[in-house]
Amino acid sequence: MGEVKALRCITCGKEYSPDDVEYTCPKCGPRRGTLEVIYDYETVAKQLTRESLAADQERTMWRYLPLLPIPDRRFIQPLRVGYTPLYSYDEYARELGLGALYIKDDGQNPTASYKDRASSVAVIKAQEKGKRVVTAASTGNAASSLAGFSAATKLKTMIFVPRTAPEAKVTQLLIYGAKVFLVNGSYDVAYDLAAEAAEEFGWYNRSAAVNPYLVEGKKTGALELAEQMAWNPPDVVLVGVGDGSVVSGICKGFSELQKIGLIDRLPQVIGVQAEGSAPIAASFSKYDGNTVAIDDIEAETVADSICVGKPRDIVKAVTYVHANGGRFITVSDKQIMAAIATMARRTGVFPEPAGAAPFAGLLKLAAQGDIAGKSAAVMVTGNGLKDIATARRVAGSAIEIEPTLAVVKEHL
Numbered sequence: 001m002g003e004v005k006a007l008r009c010i011t012c013g014k015e016y017s018p019d020d021v022e023y024t025c026p027k028c029g030p031r032r033g034t035l036e037v038i039y040d041y042e043t044v045a046k047q048l049t050r051e052s053l054a055a056d057q058e059r060t061m062w063r064y065l066p067l068l069p070i071p072d073r074r075f076i077q078p079l080r081v082g083y084t085p086l087y088s089y090d091e092y093a094r095e096l097g098l099g100a101l102y103i104k105d106d107g108q109n110p111t112a113s114y115k116d117r118a119s120s121v122a123v124i125k126a127q128e129k130g131k132r133v134v135t136a137a138s139t140g141n142a143a144s145s146l147a148g149f150s151a152a153t154k155l156k157t158m159i160f161v162p163r164t165a166p167e168a169k170v171t172q173l174l175i176y177g178a179k180v181f182l183v184n185g186s187y188d189v190a191y192d193l194a195a196e197a198a199e200e201f202g203w204y205n206r207s208a209a210v211n212p213y214l215v216e217g218k219k220t221g222a223l224e225l226a227e228q229m230a231w232n233p234p235d236v237v238l239v240g241v242g243d244g245s246v247v248s249g250i251c252k253g254f255s256e257l258q259k260i261g262l263i264d265r266l267p268q269v270i271g272v273q274a275e276g277s278a279p280i281a282a283s284f285s286k287y288d289g290n291t292v293a294i295d296d297i298e299a300e301t302v303a304d305s306i307c308v309g310k311p312r313d314i315v316k317a318v319t320y321v322h323a324n325g326g327r328f329i330t331v332s333d334k335q336i337m338a339a340i341a342t343m344a345r346r347t348g349v350f351p352e353p354a355g356a357a358p359f360a361g362l363l364k365l366a367a368q369g370d371i372a373g374k375s376a377a378v379m380v381t382g383n384g385l386k387d388i389a390t391a392r393r394v395a396g397s398a399i400e401i402e403p404t405l406a407v408v409k410e411h412l
Helices: 041-047 050-055 061-067 090-096 116-128 141-150 167-175 187-201 214-218 220-228 245-259 279-285 314-324 333-347 353-368 384-395 405-411
Strands: 004-009 035-039 086-088 100-105 133-137 156-162 179-183 236-240 268-274 327-331 375-380
Touching: 035 041, 035 214, 041 061, 041 245, 061 220, 086 220, 090 100, 090 353, 100 220, 116 133, 116 141, 116 214, 116 245, 133 141, 133 187, 141 156, 141 167, 156 167, 156 187, 167 179, 167 384, 179 187, 214 220, 214 245, 220 245, 220 375, 236 245, 236 353, 245 268, 245 314, 268 279, 268 314, 268 353, 279 314, 279 327, 327 333, 327 353, 333 353, 333 384, 353 375, 353 384
Parallel strands: 100 375, 133 156, 156 179, 236 268, 236 375, 268 327
Antiparallel strands: 004 035, 086 100
């Protein structure tokens, strides 16, 4: 089982015992003081080998327990999480001028999003700490995954989402039994309110970045991708970016795999942001390897799951992607909308807008010739049924007819 050696501040480098600090570095604060989980990698390398994994019949993310902050299995929920399918598209790759194209579909997790990887860990940690109530601010997916995994426990769930959250996601929250607060404000406003409530009432806070264990769940997508490709990861991996926690997790996962000897090289991680919600991409463009610039914006994009103007994991995201040798790019809402339909019709995978963003980034880079001949993987973080209203805008119209074959022939 995984044993955490320390929690280390991403900015000042100070290390803490997991018993000494719960969320962020007291010295650097909640924005710059996000913590990274450090393990005894020599021990992990002995426990987690290609041979041990090949013999392991468990097809969930818990197969990577030596590299997760979970000391035992007693609080692992029965819901299957992780080990989502990886699809290959050789003909489409050739059309795009790529060496290979892969799509990893995390819309097949229990609540239909990548956030299940983090929420499952958060629910375990809350129970380890003896908490009775968990909370989160979310644009929808993180909250619904927290509510879903909490439903299999005795935990109560208090959720803060912006009033504009898609109806399907709010419905998911309610059906899982969460108490849902629709906040008259942006995701960033809801985030701050959830943090205040957590501190005031002693709730366990699952909100992005502030909780150091979330990235650990999110890194498992990288672990799976590498294993599913026989430890020969693609040249580039494209990931949608909002708060910065998922892209941080992907980078950390690949880095740790290299550290324990399971892969020989790092794939380049490319973070994709919507043009109207791209503060991390802007910060990365100015990064000199020392101080990460934090300039918040008023975010606006059709991709609600990555609509974040005040990203909480910005320091980690910029630092990790820089260390990876990766980069950030931006795509327009028009490109995201088009990518929803193109991905569904060419690959059979139906993404929500945020899940389509990295695919839009792939199409943009392919058209520019930037990744010609390279193998590429796209991380799809949410199912399209999460935001059916947006999908309808690009889906086209059905044909209403009288029930006769003659009318059918007319339309054919």
